[in-house]
Amino acid sequence: MADHFVDRSLEEIRFWSRIMKEHSLFLKLGFNCDDTQLIREADRFYSIFENIENQSLAYSSDTDPQTIYDFNKVVHGAVCHIWAFKRKVLELIIHCKILGNNFPLLVDHVSREAAYFMKRLEQLNTGTLDPLPDAVINENVFFLKIMADHAKFINHLLDPSERKLVEQARDFSHDFDQLLFQAIDLDSMRPESLTQPLLDQFVDQNRVSVRQLRDFKKTAYELIEACRIKSIIPPLLADHVFREASHFLEILDSFELELSATK
Template sequence: MSNLFAERSLHEIRFWSQIMKEHAFFLRLGFTSDQSRLIQEANQFYHMFENIEERAGAFAADTDHEAIARFNMEVYQATTRLWTYKRNVLGLILSCKIHAHLFPSFIDHISREAAYFMNRLEQLNRGMLDPLPDTVINENVFFLRLMADHAKFIAHMLDPSERNLISEATDLSYQFEQLLFQMVDLESMRPASQTAGILTRLLEEHREAMQNIHAFKQTIRELLDLCCLRGIIHPLFADHTYREANHFLELLGHLEASLTAGPEPSAK
């Protein structure tokens, strides 16, 4: 079981450390030239998570359990510092102490992702290798909101002349918000054991919606690569959101399995 603990931990860290590194990059792009201290901090976080990503890639799946647990906590602490930095930047923008080329909702979005990653690392060190049935609703609420956010951000980064793509992004945002509201409504109808059948049906709807937004994000990536898109979307941002869609599709498979199989044994 220790090997499975290392495998799950390293999989999460390899994915999310790259995401955190890119968050620092996006923040750095959004600051103005006179905000040198914030830019310097963003650079430090970029290199910090680049180092974590490289170290995670060097670990073997059969690494000692205690070594992986220590690494998880080290990454947790680094992510906590990044989360604090993001919230500080958000506070500076909302209080009009700085003006940056960053949507406040975007900074809140990337803060939520950091908090999710921190929580996942804690779960792994407690022996929770895969989501439990009772967490299926929470996991979907989190990722459905992320996907709705992505569609909004893309719509706002497209040139106003890209009417068809803006309309498609807006429709996707609405679709994911409706799915999100369905899950929030279901949240008060727990326990999950009594709503398993409903959850199974809803996850099928989520998979269909995910395939739609996945295809849309792939189109955005390809148009950027071909220099056929008008807007201010950075190619790395398009790829970033595409990879997060892949991650949610993978997670949906685990969530669907958890409804029938139940929780896995502890990692210890």
């Protein structure tokens, strides 16, 4: 159990600290050049999460659980601060106090991911991870919206002349909105909806769609990296959303294995 706590904590921190680090960079790139205070704050968070990422890589499965418990608390504090920064930026944008190229939905999106990371660290340190049936629904409600958001961002950042890719991104946005609505319906039907057949079908259906979106993102990243399509999507952003889709797919794969083991 202690080994599982250490491994799970390090897995989450290594993945999400890199995501938080990159969020800092993306927000910075979206600020106007005269938003110097916000740029400095974004740079500071980039350094903080780069340090956290590097520290996590220095630990291993053999690290003392108490050390990881304490590390989780330190990381949790940093995530709380970047979440507050993101919500401050969202307020400034919505109240028209700053301009720039950060969509309000994008800033809300990255703040939701910070809130998710905070909650996961709390669950790990208190030993209160969701039971499998609840985890299946909760993770899907969260990640399906993340995937739907990604499709919308890709759609808006591609050059309009890339008509086929724009159309594909729009279709993915619609498809994942529908999958999200289904997940929310299943959520509202709890606890009655927590049955093996429903959860099996739910995971299977979503795995197919996430795999297709993951492959689309991979292709888009490769095309952007090779300068073969027209867009204002940085290669790092394309890789970022690809990694998040891959992460969600890994979660769904693990759910499938766990559900199969309970039959």
